[in-house]
Amino acid sequence: MLYTSLVGGNSMEYKFTEIEKKWQQRWDEEKAFKRLEDPNKEKYYMLEMFPYPSGNLHMGHVRNYSIGDVIARFKTMQGYNVLHPMGWDSFGLPAENAAIERGIHPDTWTNSNIDTMRQQLKGLGLSYDWDREVATSSPSYYKWTQWLFLQFFKKGMAYKKISSVNWCPSCETVLANEQVVNGGCERCSAQVDKKELEQWFFKITDYAERLLQDIDKLDGWPEKVKIMQQNWIGKSEGAMVNFTIEGTEEKIAVFTTRPDTIYGVSFMVLAPEHPLVLELVKGTEYEEAAKEFRKKAEHMSEIDRTSTEGEKEGLFLGRYVINPMNGQRVPLFIANYVLMDYGTGAVMGVPAHDQRDFEFATKYNLPIIPVIKPKNDEIDIDNLDRAFEAEGIMINSGPFNGLDNQEGIAKIIEYMEEKGIGESKVNYRLRDWLISRQRYWGAPIPIIYCDKCGTVPVPEEDLPVILPTDVKISGKGNSPLATSESFVNTTCPECGAAAKREVDTMDTFVCSSFYYLRYTDPKNDQHPFEMDKTKYWMPVDQYVGGVEHAILHLLYARFFTKVLYDMGLSPVDEPFSNLLTQGMVLKDGHKMSKSLGNTVSPEEIIAKYGADTARLFILFAAPPERDLEWSDQGVEGSFRFLNRIWRLVTESINEIHIDNMVDTGKLSSQDKELRFVLHNTIKRITNDISQRFNFNTAVSALMELVNAIYDYREKCKNGKLNNAVLSDAITCLLIMLAPFCPHITSELWEMIGREDSIHDQKWPQWDEEALVKDQVEIVVQVNGKLRDRLMISTQATKEEIEKAALGLDKIQELTSAKDIVKVIVVPKRLVNIVIK
RNA sequence: GCCGAAGUGGCGGAACUGGCAGACGCGCUGGACUCAAAAUCCAGUCUGGCUCACACCAGGUGCGGGUUCGACUCCCGCCUUCGGCACCA
Numbered sequence: 001m002l003y004t005s006l007v008g009g010n011s012m013e014y015k016f017t018e019i020e021k022k023w024q025q026r027w028d029e030e031k032a033f034k035r036l037e038d039p040n041k042e043k044y045y046m047l048e049m050f051p052y053p054s055g056n057l058h059m060g061h062v063r064n065y066s067i068g069d070v071i072a073r074f075k076t077m078q079g080y081n082v083l084h085p086m087g088w089d090s091f092g093l094p095a096e097n098a099a100i101e102r103g104i105h106p107d108t109w110t111n112s113n114i115d116t117m118r119q120q121l122k123g124l125g126l127s128y129d130w131d132r133e134v135a136t137s138s139p140s141y142y143k144w145t146q147w148l149f150l151q152f153f154k155k156g157m158a159y160k161k162i163s164s165v166n167w168c169p170s171c172e173t174v175l176a177n178e179q180v181v182n183g184g185c186e187r188c189s190a191q192v193d194k195k196e197l198e199q200w201f202f203k204i205t206d207y208a209e210r211l212l213q214d215i216d217k218l219d220g221w222p223e224k225v226k227i228m229q230q231n232w233i234g235k236s237e238g239a240m241v242n243f244t245i246e247g248t249e250e251k252i253a254v255f256t257t258r259p260d261t262i263y264g265v266s267f268m269v270l271a272p273e274h275p276l277v278l279e280l281v282k283g284t285e286y287e288e289a290a291k292e293f294r295k296k297a298e299h300m301s302e303i304d305r306t307s308t309e310g311e312k313e314g315l316f317l318g319r320y321v322i323n324p325m326n327g328q329r330v331p332l333f334i335a336n337y338v339l340m341d342y343g344t345g346a347v348m349g350v351p352a353h354d355q356r357d358f359e360f361a362t363k364y365n366l367p368i369i370p371v372i373k374p375k376n377d378e379i380d381i382d383n384l385d386r387a388f389e390a391e392g393i394m395i396n397s398g399p400f401n402g403l404d405n406q407e408g409i410a411k412i413i414e415y416m417e418e419k420g421i422g423e424s425k426v427n428y429r430l431r432d433w434l435i436s437r438q439r440y441w442g443a444p445i446p447i448i449y450c451d452k453c454g455t456v457p458v459p460e461e462d463l464p465v466i467l468p469t470d471v472k473i474s475g476k477g478n479s480p481l482a483t484s485e486s487f488v489n490t491t492c493p494e495c496g497a498a499a500k501r502e503v504d505t506m507d508t509f510v511c512s513s514f515y516y517l518r519y520t521d522p523k524n525d526q527h528p529f530e531m532d533k534t535k536y537w538m539p540v541d542q543y544v545g546g547v548e549h550a551i552l553h554l555l556y557a558r559f560f561t562k563v564l565y566d567m568g569l570s571p572v573d574e575p576f577s578n579l580l581t582q583g584m585v586l587k588d589g590h591k592m593s594k595s596l597g598n599t600v601s602p603e604e605i606i607a608k609y610g611a612d613t614a615r616l617f618i619l620f621a622a623p624p625e626r627d628l629e630w631s632d633q634g635v636e637g638s639f640r641f642l643n644r645i646w647r648l649v650t651e652s653i654n655e656i657h658i659d660n661m662v663d664t665g666k667l668s669s670q671d672k673e674l675r676f677v678l679h680n681t682i683k684r685i686t687n688d689i690s691q692r693f694n695f696n697t698a699v700s701a702l703m704e705l706v707n708a709i710y711d712y713r714e715k716c717k718n719g720k721l722n723n724a725v726l727s728d729a730i731t732c733l734l735i736m737l738a739p740f741c742p743h744i745t746s747e748l749w750e751m752i753g754r755e756d757s758i759h760d761q762k763w764p765q766w767d768e769e770a771l772v773k774d775q776v777e778i779v780v781q782v783n784g785k786l787r788d789r790l791m792i793s794t795q796a797t798k799e800e801i802e803k804a805a806l807g808l809d810k811i812q813e814l815t816s817a818k819d820i821v822k823v824i825v826v827p828k829r830l831v832n833i834v835i836k
Numbered sequence: 837g838c839c840g841a842a843g844u845g846g847c848g849g850a851a852c853u854g855g856c857a858g859a860c861g862c863g864c865u866g867g868a869c870u871c872a873a874a875a876u877c878c879a880g881u882c883u884g885g886c887u888c889a890c891a892c893c894a895g896g897u898g899c900g901g902g903u904u905c906g907a908c909u910c911c912c913g914c915c916u917u918c919g920g921c922a923c924c925a
Contacts, residue, residue: 049925051925052924052925054925089925092924092925093923093924093925094924094925165923166923174923175923176923176924177921177922177923177924178923178924178925179923179924180923224840224841225840227839227840228839228840228920231838231839231840232839232920232921232922302921302922303837303838303921304837306837306838306921307837307838308837308838309837310837341922430922431922433922434922434923436923437923438923439923507923508923508924508925509925512925546919546925547840547841547919547920548919548920548925549920549925550840550919550920551839551920551921551922552920552921552922552925553925583842583918583919584918584919586918589917589918591918620848620849620860620861621848621849621861622848622849623849625841626841626842626849627842627918627919628848629847629848629849631847631848631862633847633848633861633862633863634847634848634861634862636862637861637862638861640861640875640876641861643875643876644876647876687852688852691852692852694850694852696848696849696850696860696861697849697850697852697859697860699860699861700849700850700859700860700861701859701860702860703860703861704859704860707860777856779855779856781855781856781905781906783905783906784855784904784905784906785906786856789856821905822905823905824855824905824906826855829855829856830855830856830906832855832905832906833905834905834906
């Protein structure tokens, strides 16, 4: 044997550091978790969201990866061919900040972080196939990010348009929303402006309807995530109507979900950024005010602007528009609560039936014209104190009066289409995905601009477009790549003339939108992934990650999968069959953060108690989808439990006979009781892990089993101990604990004389026979209050149970002077006697 | 603000389909072992009342209502805390 056993001499201490090192080394050398396609085995793809290599593992990672590891190991023991990969989402802002603040190159910083964190992950004993490791910042990966961009471009799914970014005038740089604090720059506090730039977008809106419809396919996703995605896509049905600007031929298109209220329009509002605004006020007395108003609105966050609580501010533009339904002339405003990004950036104001319009009209003294009245006349429709937004009957609406408003919607749209003033329209809240980033540390967008040929994609054979190293990362200016002359200046792939490269890089969400596909074929340098591989492994059977990704990452990944499916590159159109969104790790009720000084480092915990204890605690302390409160004392409790198991096995080593089979014909009552607890535990844990992911209750069940084994040993001290029963219980205990605590169980497995690996064992099956009890306790209630209990045969009929309950002394006492109205009998549970 | 969650002992949590509220663990109290301590083991631990004690009685799952023989669980209305809000990942 290559490895010396740690049980030597007299020491029976649980030496977790040595044990963990020994097994981790062995798994590494043996590549114990390397997996290939195997057509004879059913596959299971277990995936956890890959981390950003920030420098050190934190408790959130430990939680995420411990959950994934339990599932992966459990599924392996159930006989599946389990793919369990790990990698790095290694492009991003912090690497650039490190470069600016400490002068380290992002590449150096990132790679050293990856090395540290890989070691830390290995220190947790996670069952990854490390041969599949990917890093999105490596050229061999971002080559495919770029290649996929080109495919999107060819399909017309990637396009450029003007869009605004946060701009700090003092730092002269683009800021992420996160870097804007209370309207100011996080570094210098200068007030942040908006700047218009031409940027790349992916047409996710083309897929809005499918992304919405296919939510129905996601049976294994939490309802709350599905609802969040549905709301994010925000489908609404209504009409597009054209209002003409008085004195011109110009028309303003408006989207409304309530065409039935169009006769109630008393004003119209444009977003301050609407392209018509400056044109309309040019040279008028309103010009200055409008410009100023626009600037002010730009400084407001979208959250403040759309808040229904905030003050609605508007400005009259001195112009009027004509309501196409009745020819009515209504004033035109701009207002902060109208967003350019939603619909057409223009809103028809119907104060009687929309609360925001109501508030606006009240403030600016605009008429409130009711056009829907409630069916029951409960509300005085001519003197509203707030908008009436419910269903009703149409009034003041010319030929449509008297119609039910739902019917009115259809009739009005029909009329508009006939007259050419409007049409039926479905609108989505979802906007196209802006992927351009004015940053260095990302995948360069593979586009070349030629004076003659225009926008030319980089030929696929020239990929990857390598990130240059001669770049000044100063945190100033638009795009750092523009400072590298060797990068920017190139030749046009079509005509050979001098040309310039695109200097923006891609959003990191692009990189993380296909990594789960790349894992199936991570080393392929001819294709992003091959169908024979993706067909075997996809879809991901179980995806685990933080709930904070419920919308963006998960929606983008779904979008990518659908586009790739349509291109014939993916065998599935939904990437993740089952999703588990895990809660955060808190300390003292708050998220762990450096600024709060309440962090606990995984390394410290591992050094003090070992990885098995850390994993066990984090799985035991709370169910996975809930937030978890960190407790140092709780960790000690988990450590004590492992010590208790260590002692149980090492002290019983002479009684454990691994080859003995349990003879069910010769069992004492103690034997039967232990077997009942064992098989009940197997049943509970199997269900807890596979059906509910409630690892906390699974661990409790293991603790109860350990308590039961201790009890059994105590009770059978004087020679009554059945070695086979005890051995069976201990073996099953170790097997069931193995996915949670892989090191200690491996060590004990070896100590009881097994030469194979515990992680290759079959997951135990429970025996229903062992769970059959002859007697069961039944609760007896009177008027729903617990009054007594009785033991009765599990075979007893409802009548027998009722009779037994009514015969109890205590029940007789309580019921003798009263009328028994009803008796409810729930077999094996309770009897409730209703008296008067 | 909008969207989505969560609230149960001193603490983390359990109660799976409407059927014994508080499993399991932590902490605390008492005891055993020890010269002593640590470790370990045993017992107790929702609140109030009554009792030497066993028992018994009443109340109790954020707050206020409702449905039901029976509600932590279902319905209506609030309160508090947390997550997301499109350039953090």
